[in-house]
Amino acid sequence: MARTVLFADLRGSTALFGTLGNAQAAAIVTQTIGLLSRVVAQNGGKVVKTLGDGLMALFDGAPAAVHAAREMQDSIARIMAEADTGAAALRLYVAMAHGEIVEVAGDSFGDAVNVAARLLDHAGDNEVLITQQVHEQLAAVERQRFKSLERLHLRGRSEPCHVYRLESWYDDDAPPSTLFTDFTDTPLADCIRLAVSGEAQQVFTAQQTPIVVGRSPDSTFCIDDSRVSRLHARIEWHGGNFHLSDQSSNGSFVRFTGDTEIVVLRRGVCMLHGNGVIGLGATPADPRAACLHFEVFSYASQLPGTGS
The missing domain is CATH 2.60.200.20 (Tumour Suppressor Smad4)
Incomplete structure (x- = not known):
């Protein structure tokens, strides 16, 4: 059965442990992973497994997976704002692929799983990356929110993969209010x-x-x-x-x-x-x-x- 595979990886937890100590940092990370899992379920997805500071989930289609990724980012911003720790913000890296999936003994396998896992290595801070197969499932207005990164070579694959990056979360032109620093005045490292x-x-x-x-x-x-x-x-x-x-x-x-x-x-x-x-x-x-x-x-x- 063809499904959309989502990998989400929470980074920055090591810095939290160093700054806040084990008890408070562990509580924040545990709360965050739990919230991400609930976001998956609320958008019709299923968490296959948690992976340290992240998770793998399956969705029937790409639109629900993309919407879940947006809610994940917003949820992390709220958690960190409420925690008011003064520590660096947690960052979420998300990658998605779509294809035939085989589910065995509570786990999932298939090319889409491998592609999404490898694509996660290429995601930057708070980025959402998707393959062309995911992009093609979205409505025209949603596809416009993504920028083509052309073809990336993924680890373990001989053929390059056409990848898109989510550029805008929001329906209006107002800048999002999150914890994450605005780098628009910083020259691009090119x-x-x-x-x-x-x-x-x-x-x-x-x-x-x-x-x-x-x-x-x-x-x-x-x-x-x-x-x-x-x-x-x-x-x-x-x-x-x-x-x-x-x-x-x-x-x-x-x-x-x-x-x-x-x-x-x-x-x-x-x-x-x-x-x-x-x-x-x-x-x-x-x-x-x-x-x-x-x-x-x-x-x-x-x-x-x-x-x-």
Whole structure:
């Protein structure tokens, strides 16, 4: 049976635990997941399972799933406002796909499940991403609320997937009143500077993505090192951000400038911001590692008179 699969992932809970302590943070997270589950049921969906700080749900059709995603975002904003913790807001990432589903022993399987799960890796803060199959089910007025991101390469899939991002929740032109910061005055990070230690740097714009990094001579950015896979990683731009997607055998390791923690990616995705270094096939702490230095910036901020 064809169903719409929705994955929702709540992020920011780690910061809550660090700021508020275990008891209060756990209460907020538990309350939020419970509320998201009720939103699913109120829109005719069924929660298949909860996944740590998120959930997977099934809907008979796309319109109900999209409406549920909107209510989820609004509900989280209300919870955080009522909690008045002074901590950073929780953020919800939502992804949907539509297709044939097989339900076995209380779980669900199928290509749509895999696509929705992989698509969630590409969602930015408070973003809702849907596939073309979901988009086609919506009424014309609802489809206009989505912006095409063209085709994204999802982990584990050979063929790219046409993806849309929800741009507007509301029926009027008034800006939504939520906890989440308005970044409209912030220059869009639409350029990335890449360089291997001791070599000339290269600058790529958002329009020049995806950037393929690997040992293959056909890569956009070729790095000749035995621990680097032929097609090691991809850098893509969507949602106003650059994302690094590891596709290698040995993994990618990201260290942001000023942070001691290293983000380990093994077939995973990480949003790149500011500047830092990417270890390809080995951690940047290894002096022999092939390291790719990066800096994300706005083209507009580099123009004369912008104060940069």
